[in-house]
Amino acid sequence: MFSVTVRDHMMIAHSLSGEVFGPAQRLHGATYVVDASFRRETLDADGIVVDIGRAAEALRAVVGEFGYRNLDDEPDLAGVNTTTEALAKIVADRLADRMGDTGLDGITVTLRESHVAWASYERPL
Amino acid sequence: MFSVTVRDHMMIAHSLSGEVFGPAQRLHGATYVVDASFRRETLDADGIVVDIGRAAEALRAVVGEFGYRNLDDEPDLAGVNTTTEALAKIVADRLADRMGDTGLDGITVTLRESHVAWASYERPL
Amino acid sequence: MFSVTVRDHMMIAHSLSGEVFGPAQRLHGATYVVDASFRRETLDADGIVVDIGRAAEALRAVVGEFGYRNLDDEPDLAGVNTTTEALAKIVADRLADRMGDTGLDGITVTLRESHVAWASYERPL
Amino acid sequence: MFSVTVRDHMMIAHSLSGEVFGPAQRLHGATYVVDASFRRETLDADGIVVDIGRAAEALRAVVGEFGYRNLDDEPDLAGVNTTTEALAKIVADRLADRMGDTGLDGITVTLRESHVAWASYERPL
């Protein structure tokens, strides 16, 4: 199995609902350094999983939909508890939509919220 | 599949038994930067795999059992060749015990012994 | 010259005032990974610049004053444009107050806002 | 499952064939930071997946076959589009040959071409 990963980031404000989150129930924020991995069983005719430039553009477009925003106010995210895990899935699903029918077998998205904590979501395509 | 990872570290002395280890048969030491990943197929009602704060506390408790110790003198580790791989399993097993019945599907523990070498152990729950 | 550095982090929301900031004028957020360096010309009687544990506690206390907060609402920061550079100075000054009369010659604080941007403030003591 | 990973690097020149590569069709170069992971279901009698020193030597030997070379001129690579993905497979296959019959279950090789892009190839043994 082959994979290609590209990295970008987004800086957002949000709050989390639920006692388990303690002080993170308050409005605060995060920089998410986002790694998007694309998997393919075999390489295409150019010898690649996906063009790194094209992958980077797709990721840039997806993180651009969140960046410099308060996620509590985003209509698309109404009712979503925007935990790091949940956001990883949303980024992965949006990337999957954006990449379209490209022969990819799967996508994994990792959101690093600090030097000591991160979350991932992995899905087939 | 979702995962959440938290990072901590421990600083230990030990020696390794076996000719394959060359100079590492002598008493020496290591800082292990420890990454503990928790996996779940679906998110819980709070939208998380496990609370990052709770995961970090569990990891801190486990690495605290080793930190600032000579592993050669630990009764719990008597007869164990405390290689990086073997320690990764011990940390993972202790974390599994400590997390209890939380709906998690698996744990992976990675011990980074330097900027150029690390080892992991992955297990279901 | 000797130095000792410890790392912690804080997750905050804020907005920035000024056209130069473009989309960062909106309410958004950041994880700041904070490195605090303490400098001393010579080591003390214990052979240290400052105890790493004590330095880590001081930094934890200072970043705890900001963490999980919306800086736009903090009375202490009223009228301050909380840019990465400005926050680096505030963290450094609060650390200096907290460390007290310890024979240190200077402090440098670096706030990393992403994998591609960071800011520092350096001051004597 | 256990794994052990070692890191090395190689600095090469090459060009890529295919319009998808845009400016990377020109002769340019890369530093590949190479992570080689070795997997084993159970540890051997010494308590290891593979000796880290031996793994590092094998990786050093393999990257030494590429280092400080123009891959466009390497007879072994004639007709190969030396993308990051394709090189990851070549490194993994050469490592597999070099490790021989060691009870390993698999190898994964990751080539990091920058702080924002990398590729991997994973194979059984």
Next chain:
Amino acid sequence: MFSVTVRDHMMIAHSLSGEVFGPAQRLHGATYVVDASFRRETLDADGIVVDIGRAAEALRAVVGEFGYRNLDDEPDLAGVNTTTEALAKIVADRLADRMGDTGLDGITVTLRESHVAWASYERPL
């Protein structure tokens, strides 16, 4: 003293002249991860050293002049031994020209050629 740093990268081919370089006398290549730091004694009216977006664009423009090229064929670099140190100075000087009269006190540029080696050049403005 304040500083702001931004990171980008460039992937180039080149060869080095001089016996000291051993195998690096052959045509090979490198990814340089480039950190550009801008220094100012005091912050400007917006509370910044330099806008991070503007600094990133300037750095992108400068590394774009080198990226995906064989430096041995660049007329601008004729007669220059393009060592990591020498390139750090060229990048710093071009950045200084591009930033113009901005009240900055100095620039430092670091080129990371691998996970184990890097070079810097520091100059006043």
Next chain:
Amino acid sequence: MFSVTVRDHMMIAHSLSGEVFGPAQRLHGATYVVDASFRRETLDADGIVVDIGRAAEALRAVVGEFGYRNLDDEPDLAGVNTTTEALAKIVADRLADRMGDTGLDGITVTLRESHVAWASYERPL
């Protein structure tokens, strides 16, 4: 001012004397990832501060004197409290001796003991 930095590591056991060290008074250990920076005002005739290969060999030799040892038993270190700061100075001084008369202006050595703590020593030559 130019600088070149190379990275290596050493894995040691030791204990620290003094109540300030708390649990680190017990025999424990550390991996020190060691960065050695060499400074020069101007480049030499080859366009370098120091050959990266030569610098790496010198650093490897110095860290090899400590690696896989219990520093409490080293005659050369008798009576030394081997804190991270103190070791940074010893490594820097040994590197200075080893480099000899090379036109260098200074050396800085940083020992990273974990992902959250490190110490440096800077000296002229």
